[in-house]
Amino acid sequence: MKANVAAKRDPHEEAGAYPAPAAHAELKGVSRIYGVPGHGGVHALGPVDLTLRQGEFFSVVGPSGCGKSTLLDVLSGLSVPTEGAVTFEGKPVAGKVPDGVGVVFQEDATFPWLTVWDNIAFGLRRAGVDPAEIERRVNYAVGFVGLKDFAKAYPVQLSGGMRQRVCIARTLVMRPRLILLDEPFGALDAQTRLIMGDELLKLWRETGATVMLITHALDEAAMLSDRIGVMSSRPGRIIEEIETGWPRERDSRIASEDGFGQITARLWRLLREESLKAAGLAGGGS
Amino acid sequence: MHRKTDTLLVIVALVALWQVLHWIVGSVALTSPADTLARAVELLGSATFWPHVAETGVALLYSLLLAVFGGLTIGIALGINRLAGEVAEPILVSLYSLPKITLYPVILLAFGLGLSAKVAFGTIHGIIPVIIFTMNAVRTIPPVMLRSARVMRLSPPQLVSTIILPAALPELVSGLRVGFSLTLLGVLIGEMFASQRGLGYLVMNAIGGHDVRTMMAVVLILATTAVLISAGLLHIDRRMHRRAS
Known part of the structure; x- marks a missing residue:
């Protein structure tokens, strides 16, 4: 599946930069606790270690309320982590959105x-x-x-x-060199979401930006991403990172590939237990 | 078209009611609409009337400037700062319902007789509704707009001028409408006591000399002007809300 269909059109691959991707943004031991820790504070996120590679399409999936949006807030600089460090292009992100970061809510x-x-x-x-x-x-x-x-x-x-x-x-x-999207298609119908996903892929290819997409739709993550981070229930940690191995030149029709079903199934296997926990139904499954 | 006939009906009904009241209580207490209109035209044509209009107009203008700009500034600050807003709100609401005429002696002592006392009195009437409306307008701006502003790294002045003001504008116009009526009220009350000039003084002076015709004529001129301005603001208000929804 890792065919080099896009080799001729892709500036990254022409330059030879793509095969050895550098860290574009990094979270190290990042936690976010709302309120006073230990005194009724809510531990929303972490600790999370995550490296976004230069130019990749990374998706984050996780049960509802697991801190996906908090992860985006912390990475973009909209909110300050309680613990840990966030860097973008080697510079620390501290309570301010750095130049070169774009967010779609x-x-x-x-x-x-x-x-x-x-x-x-x-x-x-x-x-x-x-x-x-x-x-x-x-x-x-x-x-x-x-x-x-x-x-x-x-x-x-x-x-x-x-x-x-x-x-x-x-x-x-x-x-922007890093585009963060927080469930941007969450409110849209299924067909529109597929079309918007294709547009997002086109945008990603044309701009060469690094993309992090937060989504609750497993098929969306499986279809669009180079890599998928699976989060646990709250406090959200990344429990697994899955490489899809899709070619850079791709669109929603990839859903008919064999690998697509396998990735989606694997995501659900990982998420099922976490989603039950998030819903207060842990142990209810067999 | 429908609205225009409605407005006309209301005016006709009010004039008819006025005429009936005139028949009941007589010219000693209430002059007839026609008689009042004649006196109003007479006043508008006389040279001694216009200095009073100018006096009230200047006091109203200053009061409005202070009430609107002061109210917007304080309202935006309280709207952005949640804690300050929550502390200030009950205080503002009690001040709003306080009969401000009870403060007039204090204002007269502080500002002396003349323009500044009237302006101060007009301002304290108008500024509080403008603050309350502005504060609530800023508070109800969707948080995602403010987050977008942070992503675009807007400076605080840019945030206020390009996001907060336009986003809150429909509500602000509602606040200005209420603020305008109350400011005018404050200025007129201010002129009714310890004043030698202005339309408020004219009304009080006419009452003192039992000149019901003049009193009614000034009130008619004032009411008509206020209703016209208020209707204009309401029109803008409605258009704004239609566009925003």
Whole structure:
């Protein structure tokens, strides 16, 4: 399955950088405890050790409430870990989102008072990017997410899937080197999710960015990822990392490969017990 | 179109009610609509009337500036800072329901007779609703928008001007509408006591001289102006809320 279909089109492989991926972001012994430890505080996460390799597509799956979103918060710098260290491109991440990190949230984060075009241009304008460059990047991004005909529309006129695409485009134009997505397709129907997954793969390939996707959908993780981290129930730890071995050039049709069913089944085997624990049903299975 | 006929019906009903009341109590207590309108036109055409309008207008303008900008600033600060907001809210609500006329002697002593006392009195009426509305508007901004702002590394001034203000704008306009009516009320009450100029003074002076025609005419002019401005703000308010939902 590890065919080199993409070798000619992929800048990473041409440069020979891809086979020996470097650490792009790292978590070392990271824990997050809400409230006062030992005094009714909630131990939400960790300790977690995780290395995201340069340019990989990494997914995180885990039972609900296991701290997946906390993991993303800590990695992005939106929240500070109680213990441990987070680094991005070799520099420590401390309570501030570093330059080069983009985040797409589960909730609709479009700004209702701006048109689609202005929503996408928002971050570039605040960053003081040259207007001609903004024009170029936004026009490209609007086309990339298929919203050219809706550039002048307001979010209220769009469907949930289209709004999420606006958010993805808004992240894309900032040219992040690490893209974190927190269940971005969670609120969408199954078909739309498949299509959005393909778009995400295309984006990942074209930008060469490192992607970390948090999802509760095992098939989504199995389909999109190079590597999948499986989390335990709370406090969430990474109990297993699975390599899928998919070629870089891939899309949702990979679901018909033999390996896909095996990966999904393996994910579920790992997660079943944890999900029962999270649901308060531990020991109920045989 | 439907709304316009409704408005017209309300106006006709109010004028009719006024006429009936006039018939019951007589001109000694309430002049007729036609008579009042005639006196109002007369006032609007007289040179001695306009300095009073200017006096009230200036006091209202200063009060509004203070109430709106002060209210927005304090409201945004309290909205962003959860703890401060929760501490301040019950205090603000009690201040809001406090009959502020009881504070007027204190204000007169502090600010003296004249413009500054009126402005202070107008401001304390208007600023509290603006604070409360702004604070609640900022609090109800979806957290994901603030998180997006952090991901885009906005500076605090950028956060306020490009996310908080536009996101809270529909609610802010509602606050400004209430703030406007109360500020006008405060300024007029301020002019009714210990004042020699302004529309509030004109009303009190007419009452003192038992000039019911003039009193009613000034009240008519004031009420019409206030209703028109308020309707304008309500129109903007409704449009904002429609776009946001």
